[in-house]
Structures are given as structure tokens and as C-alpha cells.
Amino acid sequence: MERVTIDNITLTLASPIELPLNWVGNDELLKQLLAAWMVIDERDIPFNPRLIGKPGVGKTTLGYAAAKRLGRQVYLFQATMDTRPEDLIVTPVVGPDGTIQYSASSLVSAMIKGGVLILDEGNRMSEKAWASLAPLLDDRRYVESIITGVRISAHPDFRIVVTMNEDSSTFEVPEYIHSRLQPQLYIDFPEAEEELTILKENLPFASASILRYVVDFLQRGHAADEPYSVRDGINIARYALKMMAASDQDPRDLLPLAVERILGEEALRYLR
Ligand SMILES: Nc1ncnc2c1ncn2[C@@H]1O[C@H](COP(=O)(O)OP(=O)(O)O)[C@@H](O)[C@H]1O
Ligand SMILES: [Mg+2]
Known part of the structure; x- marks a missing residue:
């Protein structure tokens, strides 16, 4: 020291x-x-x-x-x-x-x-x-x-x-x-393209389709003035990826599950 x-x-x-x-x-x-x-x-x-x-x-x-x-x-x-x-x-x-x-x-x-x-x-x-x-x-x-x-x-x-x-x-x-x-x-919420870049930077091992899905979700949240942030988005994608690695469930089911478990049920309304 x-x-x-x-x-x-x-x-x-x-x-x-x-x-x-x-x-x-x-x-x-x-x-x-x-x-x-x-x-x-x-x-x-x-x-x-x-x-x-x-x-x-x-x-x-x-x-x-x-x-x-x-x-x-x-x-x-x-x-x-x-x-x-x-x-x-x-x-x-x-x-x-x-x-x-x-x-x-x-x-x-x-x-x-x-x-x-x-x-x-x-x-x-x-x-x-x-x-x-x-x-x-x-x-x-x-x-x-x-x-x-x-x-x-x-x-x-x-x-x-x-x-x-x-x-x-x-x-x-x-x-x-x-x-x-x-x-x-x-510092405001980022625009979609910028948000995608940020997610990619933080999760370089995630597929583009998963990150795109999460950005779509976040952007709808920002438009509705929800407090969902980049950090939440990173956590959603990260958790979905872990669940995908651990199970053979369809990724399309696991992403909503990750959204629900990170942000709660109310967040599901911002999924497409
Ligand atoms: N522009 C950015 N470039 C890279 N990573 C970002 C950017 N914005 C947010 N993040 C990521 O989002 C997460 C939350 O950022 P953080 O700086 O902890 O937010 P805050 O301090 O505002 O709560 C971190 O994992 C960070 O790496
Ligand atoms: Mg901080």
C-alpha cells in the first residue's frame, strides 16, 4: 500500500x-x-x-x-x-x-x-x-x-x-x-442504433437477432417513458442467453421470460 x-x-x-x-x-x-x-x-x-x-x-x-x-x-x-x-x-x-x-x-x-x-x-x-x-x-x-x-x-x-x-x-x-x-x-436514453451498438459492446457474444429484439423492447419502453435502461437491456439479453445455454427451449419463449424476470410482468406489454 x-x-x-x-x-x-x-x-x-x-x-x-x-x-x-x-x-x-x-x-x-x-x-x-x-x-x-x-x-x-x-x-x-x-x-x-x-x-x-x-x-x-x-x-x-x-x-x-x-x-x-x-x-x-x-x-x-x-x-x-x-x-x-x-x-x-x-x-x-x-x-x-x-x-x-x-x-x-x-x-x-x-x-x-x-x-x-x-x-x-x-x-x-x-x-x-x-x-x-x-x-x-x-x-x-x-x-x-x-x-x-x-x-x-x-x-x-x-x-x-x-x-x-x-x-x-x-x-x-x-x-x-x-x-x-x-x-x-x-444523459438521455439512446436512439435505437446507438442502443444496439452499446448492447453489442457489452455483449459481443450475443447474436444480432437477440440484441435487436431487446433494443425494440427498450425503444418502446423509452417511448412510453418507462425507466427501462441500457443496463436492464443488457441484463435481459444476458439472462436469455444463459437460459438458452442451459435448456433446449425455443429462444422466442426465453426472451419474454427474461424480460419478465428482470423487469416484472408489466414490462411484457412492450414486447411486439
Ligand atoms: N454509451 C455506452 N457505451 C458502453 N456501455 C454503456 C453505454 N451506456 C451504458 N452502457 C452500459 O450500461 C450499463 C449501465 O451503465 P452505468 O454507467 O453503470 O449507468 P449509470 O451509472 O447511469 O447507472 C453498463 O453495463 C455500461 O457498460
Ligand atoms: Mg452509476
């Missing part, structure tokens, strides 16, 4: 993540995200963009793919309702010899290493947790660790992207934070 010492406090750093994710389809969104992170002058600072959209439309994937495009290491922080300010910064842990050691969060690790942080599902976090990030998100670009008394400044290469689900079951992010999380990039 990597350690760094700041003002006599030794921090253990978190590791970057490595995911087999590739962004396909909407190249414009990728460009917009990369533009927001750009620094065009030595007096310029990067934006802290926010990716908004329904669950499963590709927010985390886009953040990851953009970071990889920059050639940076990617760190992920999964926000929850229970995220405390110190969880975002530095937490104390008891070491094997009984001494207190300090663990840097993935966010602080990314700040120190000059990586990219995906703050995932940021809408789940309380105002108190967000407040601890306020100085990081403006031109100060630092955080304060209350537990160690240390101020940690972001490496110039540090970038952050926040994903937010568009559902109501979460906290309202305070206005002063909203204004620091700009620009907002909205």
Missing part, C-alpha cells in the same frame, strides 16, 4: 480502479466532458462537471471512459446516505500493532496522485457531507481533514466528475454546491 506524509501525518492511499468499460455511441458527450476538464491557460481552472440521468443510462461508464481517454488513473467514491464528511477525506484505523493509522479516501488519493475521481451517485449524500467538499470545488482546490488537522491540496492534474441519478428518493443538494458542480451534462 502506498503511503504519503503531509505535515507529519502519514496517510495510506486508496488504489485506483480498473474496469473493462468502453464508451460507445454518443461521442459528443465524451467531448463535452473532456472540454469541461480542460485547462486552457495557466490562470484557468477545470470545471467539476455533473452527469445527470436515470439509473443505468451510462453515467458511471462515461466518467470512467473520459478519465481513461485522458490517460489518468481513475478513483471511485460511491456516495450513500450514510457518507460522513470524514469518509470523504481521511478516516482513522487501528493498525496491526494497535497504533492509529490514517486512511485517505479514494477522493483524497485521487487529489494527491493527480487522478480522476468519480463521485458516484452524489445525490445520495447529505448536505453535511457535501459541505466538506466546498473548498475543493472552487478555486481553492483543497480539503481539510478535521481528524488529522491537515489541509490537503489537489494536484494540478486532479479532476472530478459527479454522477447523479434523476430520482426523487434522495437528498436535495444545497444550492452553493449545485453552483460548484457545473456544467451539467444530461
Whole structure:
């Protein structure tokens, strides 16, 4: 494990993540995200963009793919309702010899290493947790660790992207934070051809007819404003493929069965 010492406090750093994710389809969104992170002058600072959209439309994937495009290491922080300010910064842990050691969060690790942080599902976090990030998100670009008394400044290469689900079951992010999380990039459900490309990328071993069937289903769902996402589509096709491998039932019966088991009976009305 990597350690760094700041003002006599030794921090253990978190590791970057490595995911087999590739962004396909909407190249414009990728460009917009990369533009927001750009620094065009030595007096310029990067934006802290926010990716908004329904669950499963590709927010985390886009953040990851953009970071990889920059050639940076990617760190992920999964926000929850229970995220405390110190969880975002530095937490104390008891070491094997009984001494207190300090663990840097993935966010602080990314700040120190000059990586990219995906703050995932940021809408789940309380105002108190967000407040601890306020100085990081403006031109100060630092955080304060209350537990160690240390101020940690972001490496110039540090970038952050926040994903937010568009559902109501979460906290309202305070206005002063909203204004620091700009620009907002909205990810919508993809058009049919793009959706097919995405399914192919994720399930290269599935037949074209199965993927086409799933895309037809998803498109009817999108038109009716159902929350069925690419992720659901991937799961339907994947489950149907598994059932096909396990039985000699007609694939035409197994696809509806997969739809029903992934999304419930109501979803069957969107099958042709
Ligand atoms: N444009 C895309 N290119 C590649 N995969 C995608 C794309 N959009 C969505 N996916 C896939 O859909 C699934 C859900 O995406 P994810 O990023 O987890 O969604 P979200 O974070 O919005 O809930 C993942 O398996 C992801 O690989
Ligand atoms: Mg996500």
C-alpha cells in the first residue's frame, strides 16, 4: 500500500480502479466532458462537471471512459446516505500493532496522485457531507481533514466528475454546491442504433437477432417513458442467453421470460 506524509501525518492511499468499460455511441458527450476538464491557460481552472440521468443510462461508464481517454488513473467514491464528511477525506484505523493509522479516501488519493475521481451517485449524500467538499470545488482546490488537522491540496492534474441519478428518493443538494458542480451534462436514453451498438459492446457474444429484439423492447419502453435502461437491456439479453445455454427451449419463449424476470410482468406489454 502506498503511503504519503503531509505535515507529519502519514496517510495510506486508496488504489485506483480498473474496469473493462468502453464508451460507445454518443461521442459528443465524451467531448463535452473532456472540454469541461480542460485547462486552457495557466490562470484557468477545470470545471467539476455533473452527469445527470436515470439509473443505468451510462453515467458511471462515461466518467470512467473520459478519465481513461485522458490517460489518468481513475478513483471511485460511491456516495450513500450514510457518507460522513470524514469518509470523504481521511478516516482513522487501528493498525496491526494497535497504533492509529490514517486512511485517505479514494477522493483524497485521487487529489494527491493527480487522478480522476468519480463521485458516484452524489445525490445520495447529505448536505453535511457535501459541505466538506466546498473548498475543493472552487478555486481553492483543497480539503481539510478535521481528524488529522491537515489541509490537503489537489494536484494540478486532479479532476472530478459527479454522477447523479434523476430520482426523487434522495437528498436535495444545497444550492452553493449545485453552483460548484457545473456544467451539467444530461444523459438521455439512446436512439435505437446507438442502443444496439452499446448492447453489442457489452455483449459481443450475443447474436444480432437477440440484441435487436431487446433494443425494440427498450425503444418502446423509452417511448412510453418507462425507466427501462441500457443496463436492464443488457441484463435481459444476458439472462436469455444463459437460459438458452442451459435448456433446449425455443429462444422466442426465453426472451419474454427474461424480460419478465428482470423487469416484472408489466414490462411484457412492450414486447411486439
Ligand atoms: N454509451 C455506452 N457505451 C458502453 N456501455 C454503456 C453505454 N451506456 C451504458 N452502457 C452500459 O450500461 C450499463 C449501465 O451503465 P452505468 O454507467 O453503470 O449507468 P449509470 O451509472 O447511469 O447507472 C453498463 O453495463 C455500461 O457498460
Ligand atoms: Mg452509476
